[in-house]
Amino acid sequence: MAKKPSRKKSLNVLFENCFKKNWDRPALSNYNQNTLYYKDVARQIAKLHLFFEACGIKPGDRIAVCSKNQVNWCLSYLAAMTYGAVVVPILHEFQPANLRHLVTHSEARILFLGDNIWANMADMDLPGVEVVVKLTDFSVVRSINPDAPAAMEGLEEAMNKRYPGGFEKEHIQYYVDQPEQLALISYTSGTSGFSKGVMIPYRALLSNVQFAHEAEPQMDCNSRMVSMLPTAHMYGMIFEFLFEMTIGAHVFFLTRLPSPKVILEAMNSVKPDTIIAVPLVIEKIYKSMLVPFISKKRIKLMLNLPVLDKVVKNKIRENLIQAFGGKFGEVIIGGAPFNREAEAFFKRINFPFTIGYGMTECAPIITYVHWDKTKLYSCGKAAPRMKIKIDSDDPKRIPGEVLVKGDNVFLGYYKNEMATKDSFVDGWFRTGDMGIIDGDGYLYLKGRCKSMILGPSGQNIYPEEIESILNNMPYVVESLVVEDDFKLIALVYPDFEQAQEDGLDRDQLMEKLKEDMQMTNLELDQYCKLSSVEIVDQEFEKTPKRSIKRYLYQRGVNA
Numbered sequence: 176m177a178k179k180p181s182r183k184k185s186l187n188v189l190f191e192n193c194f195k196k197n198w199d200r201p202a203l204s205n206y207n208q209n210t211l212y213y214k215d216v217a218r219q220i221a222k223l224h225l226f227f228e229a230c231g232i233k234p235g236d237r238i239a240v241c242s243k244n245q246v247n248w249c250l251s252y253l254a255a256m257t258y259g260a261v262v263v264p265i266l267h268e269f270q271p272a273n274l275r276h277l278v279t280h281s282e283a284r285i286l287f288l289g290d291n292i293w294a295n296m297a298d299m300d301l302p303g304v305e306v307v308v309k310l311t312d313f314s315v316v317r318s319i320n321p322d323a324p325a326a327m328e329g330l331e332e333a334m335n336k337r338y339p340g341g342f343e344k345e346h347i348q349y350y351v352d353q354p355e356q357l358a359l360i361s362y363t364s365g366t367s368g369f370s371k372g373v374m375i376p377y378r379a380l381l382s383n384v385q386f387a388h389e390a391e392p393q394m395d396c397n398s399r400m401v402s403m404l405p406t407a408h409m410y411g412m413i414f415e416f417l418f419e420m421t422i423g424a425h426v427f428f429l430t431r432l433p434s435p436k437v438i439l440e441a442m443n444s445v446k447p448d449t450i451i452a453v454p455l456v457i458e459k460i461y462k463s464m465l466v467p468f469i470s471k472k473r474i475k476l477m478l479n480l481p482v483l484d485k486v487v488k489n490k491i492r493e494n495l496i497q498a499f500g501g502k503f504g505e506v507i508i509g510g511a512p513f514n515r516e517a518e519a520f521f522k523r524i525n526f527p528f529t530i531g532y533g534m535t536e537c538a539p540i541i542t543y544v545h546w547d548k549t550k551l552y553s554c555g556k557a558a559p560r561m562k563i564k565i566d567s568d569d570p571k572r573i574p575g576e577v578l579v580k581g582d583n584v585f586l587g588y589y590k591n592e593m594a595t596k597d598s599f600v601d602g603w604f605r606t607g608d609m610g611i612i613d614g615d616g617y618l619y620l621k622g623r624c625k626s627m628i629l630g631p632s633g634q635n636i637y638p639e640e641i642e643s644i645l646n647n648m649p650y651v652v653e654s655l656v657v658e659d660d661f662k663l664i665a666l667v668y669p670d671f672e673q674a675q676e677d678g679l680d681r682d683q684l685m686e687k688l689k690e691d692m693q694m695t696n697l698e699l700d701q702y703c704k705l706s707s708v709e710i711v712d713q714e715f716e717k718t719p720k721r722s723i724k725r726y727l728y729q730r731g732v733n734a
Contacts, residue, residue, distance in 0.1 A: 186358070186381045187257050187349040189421040195344040197396050197423030203246045206401075206427045206441055211246055213423065216253065218342050222330045223254035223313075225337065229326030230285065230306055234259030234350060237281050237360070240310075241265040241274060242289025244406050244428040247310040249416060251287040252406075259350035262359040264407040269362075271295045273370070277362050279303055280590065281372060288316075354378035360589050361409055363535050372589030375409075379538035380417065382560050382582035386540055387418035389559060391449050393504055396423030398448040401441050403433040403456065409539035410510050414451045424448075435460045439498050446500035453510040454517075457528075461517040464498070465491065469520070488524040495526060505546040507531055509539075511722055512620065512639050515552065516647040522551050530554045532618060534606060536598075537561070537583040541606070542618050553617040558583070563618060564603065570612050574621045574635060577610045578603035609637065626725055628658045630702040636663070641705070644698055648691040650674050650684060655715060655723055659730040662706040665692060666728060668714055685710060 182188045197213045204210040211219070232238070238255040240262065242248050255262045263281040265274060267289060278286055278301060285306045288296070293309055293316060301307070307317040308327070315324045326333070338346055352358065358377045362370040387394075400419050404411030406428075419426050427445050431437060433456060442450070468474060468491070477483040499506070509531040521528050529546040532554035533539030541563065544555040557563045560582040567575025584604050587595035598605050609621040621627075622637035630636050638656035645654040645665055650673060655666045667688055674684045688708050696704045715723045 181353075182351055184354055184381065185351045186377050186384065186417075186421075187352050189381075189384070190253065190257060191347050191349045193421050193423050194347055198344050200396055200423055201425045202420070202423075203249055204425065204427045205246050205430050206445075208430070209246070211250075214344070216250065217344070217347055218334075219250045220254045220257055221338075221342055221346070222334055223251065224258050225330060225333045226323075226326055227254070227258050227260070227285075229333075230320055230323050232258070232260060232284060235261060235357075237261045237263050237283040238285045238287070239263035239265055239278050239281060239283035239304075240287045241267055241269075241278075241292055241407070242287070242310050243267050243291075243430060244402055244411075245289075245310065245430055246428065247313070248287075248289075248406055249420075249426075251308075251310065252416075253420065256358065257349035259352070261357050263362075264359060264412065265362060266405055266407045267292060268405075269370075271299065275299050275301060277370060277372075281360050281362075352377040354381070355586075357586065361407075361535050371591060371594060373535045374586040374589050375538050376586050379583045379585060380413070383413045383538050383540055384418050384421055386543075386558055386560075387414055388422070390543060390545070391504065394419075394422060394424060394448050398422065398424040399445050400424055400426045400449065400451075401438075401445050401447045402426050402428045402451075403438060403441075404451060404453060404510075409535045410453075410533065411451065413539065414507070435463050442498070442500040446502040448503055450499060450503050450506040452506060452508050454508055454513040455511065457506070457508055457521075458514045458517050460498075461514070461520070465495070465520070492524040492526055495524075503527075505529055507543075509533055509554075512643065514646055515643045519551065522549075531558075532608075532620065536585045536604060536606075537579065537581075538585065540583060541577075541579055544617075550613075550615075550617050553613075553619050555618065556616040557581075557618075563612065563616075565610060565612050566600075566605075567611070571614065572611065574609045574611050574637075576624055577606045577608045577618065577620070579606060580604065609635075628656075628663070634700075634702045636703045638663075641665075641695075641699065641703060644695050645692075648688070648695065650679075650687065651691075653715060653723070655711075655725065655728055656705070657728055657730050663703065664730070665695075665705050665708040666711050666715075667708055668711045681710070 194213045194217045200213055201210050202213045202216045238260045240248055240251045252262055263283050265277055282303055286304050287308045287310050290311050305320045306315060306323045309316045315327045318324055354377055356377050357374055358380050359375050360372045361375055362372050400415055402415035404415055406412050406416050429441055477487045506528040508528060513530055527546045529549050531543040533541045540558045541561060542555040543558050562580045564578050565575040566578055567573045580603050607624050609624055611619050622639040626638055628636040641656045642654045645651055650669045652668050652670050657664050692705050692708045716727055717723055
């Protein structure tokens with residue numbers, strides 16, 4: 176007789192209990208638009224479950240979801256997961272041809288799509304996909320399943336027939352998942368040139384949700400969250416959506432490009448209890464709000480005087496906290512390296528931020544500490560239920576690959592046994608990141624193994640560290656350090672508009688960049704000094720999570 180699944184270890188049971196407990200509380204909102212309460216979310220899930228039944232979907236079948244952040248994305252996701260289907264969340268920034276490949280590769284039977292995405296894919300064949308549903312209004316726009324269109328149109332009638340007295344909280348009964356069961360396939364955004372399907376088990380999702388409960392115990396059914404990261408990416412999915420759906424919190428989706436102005440407007444309006452962000456967002460706010468202020472001669476002078484220094488720092492800190500809504504416990508930053516100058520300044524003014532580290536393969540968290548326990552330039556210590564070690568003879572001083580093990584680690588890459596095998600050594604997952612770890616267990620990342628450059632005498636050069644210095648130079652929007660004929664070249668995408676406002680033509684801008692490059696070299700060891708700088712006319716091509724696609728810009732011996 177098969178063992179009955181444990182409800183105590185089920186993520187879907189957490190959703191079930193939360194929806195019942197918070198039936199009349201607000202759950203999901205498109206910012207400045209409509210709001211759904213938990214009873215509305217539960218009812219929509221029940222309707223989609225009836226639709227899945229009519230389409231012949233079974234637990235374990237794949238259901239793909241692809242659109243910009245919005246309430247209906249979440250409804251589709253939750254409906255698929257609580258039905259027992261394997262969710263395939265796909266970042267909407269993928270090109271149509273790539274999206275078609277991922278949908279086909281995942282063997283999705285149903286595909287939920289945003290309007291704009293469908294407009295670019297309507298003429299494409301989608302092998303294996305039986306039904307395409309437009310997320311705006313949950314209408315079937317393509318189907319090879321003859322029952323699907325009528326089933327979708329008749330859902331209200333079907334609900335009345337299934338629940339003649341009306342759908343109530345006691346009717347909620349979700350699929351009971353098991354720890355090692357496949358929950359979703361998340362496709363990486365591919366800085367190395369291709370996407371891999373990361374197989375995430377329920378164990379990893381539940382462990383990350385538990386971590387959020389432990390890290391942010393002040394959050395409860397009265398809490399509010401602004402979601403500005405892609406919900407299809409593990410970082411945003413877990414900490415701006417799934418965790419909140421287990422505590423009865425209210426999530427607001429920006430639904431538009433998260434510029435500093437839009438973000439601060441939403442923060443001031445919603446007043447979130449915790450803020451989840453990627454470095455790019457915080458760095459933009461730092462450059463637009465703080466740098467112009469602290470660059471003033473009078474402020475610079477005050478920041479160098481002991482008594483006035485404290486007054487100014489406290490004022491800056493308080494203004495920044497109020498700009499983010501004034502209610503949050505901490506800002507958690509992750510997803511990419513943080514600008515060292517910005518990090519040092521936020522640390523100096525005692526701003527409540529912390530930097531975590533994670534990967535899609537760990538769903539996503541690997542390291543974290545609360546903001547009042549952080550160390551400058553570290554990304555924290557191993558998260559609960561996770562272990563870290565450095566593949567180095569001297570892990571405290573000599574960088575080595577970061578290896579991890581624990582409940583958060585994925586099952587492997589979908590249909591890619593070779594990549595799975597290459598990603599593990601003696602049961603430890605090879606992250607591909609280089610780092611050191613101090614005596615207190617704090618991890619310091621140096622860069623990606625694949626982006627590391629071998630110096631002329633065998634030294635390890637981490638371009639990310641040099642780029643962090645370059646990005647603080649005037650007129651530098653972003654930079655990339657590459658190797659060409661054993662020399663280091665700085666590729667710079669400059670702020671052309673600012674240069675023009677300051678009266679600099681292209682030649683003068685280049686001279687300024689060369690001068691500043693020489694200043695940068697003063698901070699660098701001899702083996703990693705830059706030989707030249709080049710202007711790039713367009714922003715570097717990036718992955719959907721805003722990491723530069725380094726492989727597109729490699730030269731010389733690394734090309």
